[in-house]
Amino acid sequence: MKILRLLLLLQLVLIYGCATNPATGDSDFMTMSEQEELEIGKQAHQQILRQYSVYNDLEMQNYVQYVGNKVAKNSHRPALDYTFTVLDSPEVNAFALPGGYIYISRGLMAYLNTEAELAAVLGHEVGHVTARHAARQQSASQLTGLGAAIGSIIGEAFIPGISSVGGQQLVGMAGTAFLRGYGREHELEADRLGAEYLAKSGYNPDAMLDVIGVLKNQELFELRLAREEGRQPRVYHGVFSTHPSSDTRLQEVVGYAHDIKEAAAGSTFIGRTEYLQRVDGMVYGESTDNGLVKGRDFYHGNMGFSMRFPERWPIQNLPDRLVASAPGGLAMVQVMVQPADPRLSPKDYMNQRMSIDTNSRNGQAMTVNGLPAYTTTAVLDTNSGRRLARVSVIYLGNMAFIIAGHTRDANGLNRYDNPFLATTRSFRPLSNQERQIANRTNRIRLVRAREGEDFDILASTSPLDKFPEEQLRLINAQYPSGDIKSGELFKVIQSN
Incomplete structure (x- = not known):
């Protein structure tokens, strides 16, 4: 058969x-x-x-x-x-x-x-x-x-x-x-x-x-x-x-x-x-529509919030979430946003919408920079397996921000719980000064080279934070070396 x-x-x-x-x-x-x-x-x-x-x-x-x-x-x-x-x-x-x-x-x-x-x-x-x-x-x-x-x-x-x-x-x-x-x-x-x-x-x-x-x-x-x-x-x-x-x-x-x-x-x-x-005029790097990473800080003008991640934790601004990872990938914080339910408190939201038990003695209702929030520990399924994680929900307007931190090691939460909580407590509505930062966009601009102009001089006046000369060379196909020819069109980065 x-x-x-x-x-x-x-x-x-x-x-x-x-x-x-x-x-x-x-x-x-x-x-x-x-x-x-x-x-x-x-x-x-x-x-x-x-x-x-x-x-x-x-x-x-x-x-x-x-x-x-x-x-x-x-x-x-x-x-x-x-x-x-x-x-x-x-x-x-x-x-x-x-x-x-x-x-x-x-x-x-x-x-x-x-x-x-x-x-x-x-x-x-x-x-x-x-x-x-x-x-x-x-x-x-x-x-x-x-x-x-x-x-x-x-x-x-x-x-x-x-x-x-x-x-x-x-x-x-x-x-x-x-x-x-x-x-x-x-x-x-x-x-x-x-x-x-x-x-x-x-x-x-x-x-x-x-x-x-x-x-x-x-x-x-x-x-x-x-x-x-x-x-x-x-x-x-x-x-x-x-x-x-x-x-x-x-x-x-x-x-x-x-x-x-x-x-x-x-x-x-x-x-x-x-x-x-x-x-000419195209957005370069991160856009205000999707949020901006500046060092340890993340700003989102449209959603109206900012937050700070731990030192030397690289931040990835993905289409559906923010991810910051500890050196060596030993721990990770993820930030997601969902529609809030005005009928539910953050605690009830976590319980009813996320199916997380909020009766644990580790749970705590709190106010984060004037915003209603709830935090607890819960076992979640992660890429490293089932892990005890720090989970928080913060309400801002009609949005529920979910902040979850977990570790690669099964017993690592005690080591990283303080950074997880510090990240949660850094969440705040944008100040007027921060809103200016959040709405600042870098754009490609087309200019014609003048005699004696070089990438070193251009980099000194560039709004780019990291390796400005290297980035300017890359977008002009002159990396790692090469000169700007007088009278030639080339790209620079300007901030609006």
């Missing part, structure tokens, strides 16, 4: 593995139809829009859509209805969802200097869509699961005494290695396709190399900054997370881009001035 099940599973693999890849012409194992791919992308797009803010600049959105459409219509799936979206995030990122939904952060756009470079980033992501990488990855995951089932059957049918767990572990290990290699292949394939689409769209495909160079430099700076701040580096997924050696990737793309360039002699458009004029 088990042999029949095995044969049936193998037959399913053969039935599904018949889809022709529109970009490569190869026959790929595929369990997802194109219609299913479109529907999944549509649903995921709505989730992205709920999680991330769209950058509030219609002209910028239209420009990116224009450049993206220009590249996409010269792709292997030109009939697809592509949607290009600029996200209001300082992170350096771009990604694609099934069905033609492509995103680029303003954080990444700050480091680009030509329209061709923008087209290269979008072309890379279009390559993921045309080659159906998301569908192939999902199908490969299903194949791994199918293989685990086959391994289970083989383990019992042919090797008496070997449990199904062994077969599943073996296939799982192979599947993990397979998928990691597949990820690297996807990125390289997207580069090759992107270079091809660039050339066909009239852009210089060397822009793909320029983008990789920019991102490599940004990675080097981010690694340095992360070490200074005692946190994990945040780098662009497309270049680094799946590539142990970016240099290998660079060499491979160089060769292919030059082949494309020779075959398409008319592909020369760069568009430096066009692009720089578009990003």
Whole structure:
């Protein structure tokens, strides 16, 4: 009977593995139809829009859509209805969802200097869509699961005494290695396709190399900054997370881009001035809409609060929460916001909305800088397992702020409870002075270089707090060295 099940599973693999890849012409194992791919992308797009803010600049959105459409219509799936979206995030990122939904952060756009470079980033992501990488990855995951089932059957049918767990572990290990290699292949394939689409769209495909160079430099700076701040580096997924050696990737793309360039002699458009004029005035770094980190302090103008985190705890301003981590990741504080219920006190809110027992003797109602609050200890599920945590709820207007601190070590709360409580007690409504800080935004401004101007002089008058010269060099593609040419347009950062 088990042999029949095995044969049936193998037959399913053969039935599904018949889809022709529109970009490569190869026959790929595929369990997802194109219609299913479109529907999944549509649903995921709505989730992205709920999680991330769209950058509030219609002209910028239209420009990116224009450049993206220009590249996409010269792709292997030109009939697809592509949607290009600029996200209001300082992170350096771009990604694609099934069905033609492509995103680029303003954080990444700050480091680009030509329209061709923008087209290269979008072309890379279009390559993921045309080659159906998301569908192939999902199908490969299903194949791994199918293989685990086959391994289970083989383990019992042919090797008496070997449990199904062994077969599943073996296939799982192979599947993990397979998928990691597949990820690297996807990125390289997207580069090759992107270079091809660039050339066909009239852009210089060397822009793909320029983008990789920019991102490599940004990675080097981010690694340095992360070490200074005692946190994990945040780098662009497309270049680094799946590539142990970016240099290998660079060499491979160089060769292919030059082949494309020779075959398409008319592909020369760069568009430096066009692009720089578009990003003139774009927000740089954190925006007032999402809150600002200044040293140990966080300010949010729209929500009207500020708070202070422990010394040398790097702060991450994520779309759905604030996270501050102790050195070495030994402890963490998270801050989330939910609608308050005026019928409930903070204590009742914690009990009824969060299902936390507030009858513990550790619970305490308190007033935090004039705001009603409640704090207690409770066992929570964390990435480190179930941990005793410090949990607080503070009401501000119609918002309930939830502050939760937990430790990696199961018995670490006693050591970190004072910092957790100090963070909670620092929560306060914005003062007039703090509101001015919270509403101050750094923006990219376009200027023309004067004789004798250099990055050292510009850095001395910059509003940037950390490594101003390095940041100015990075956004102008002059990192770690290079000079400003007199009369040339370049980017500076100014505060409004």
